[in-house]
Amino acid sequence: MAAKKTPARKLTAAKCKPCKGTGEVSRPVRVGRKHRVVGEQTGMCLACFGSGEAPTN
Known part of the structure; x- marks a missing residue:
């Protein structure tokens, strides 16, 4: 029996x-x-350097 693949998030x-x-x-x-x-x-936003995405720690 083949294993089910879950879609990548x-x-x-x-x-x-x-x-x-x-x-x-x-x-x-x-x-x-x-x-x-x-x-x-x-x-330019200095928190995200203009990318618009929240910085990760």
């Missing part, structure tokens, strides 16, 4: 929490002596 990585899986985060842009906020700039 696909492992899906969890989404990165700071960027919510997008790989980009917004940072406030501050100008002047009083450092007033004038807008936001989008940059």
Whole structure:
């Protein structure tokens, strides 16, 4: 009797929490002596390095 093969599970990585899986985060842009906020700039997420997947330990 042949042994039954179980289908391999696909492992899906969890989404990165700071960027919510997008790989980009917004940072406030501050100008002047009083450092007033004038807008936001989008940059790469430093927690997942832009991949959007949660880092594993």
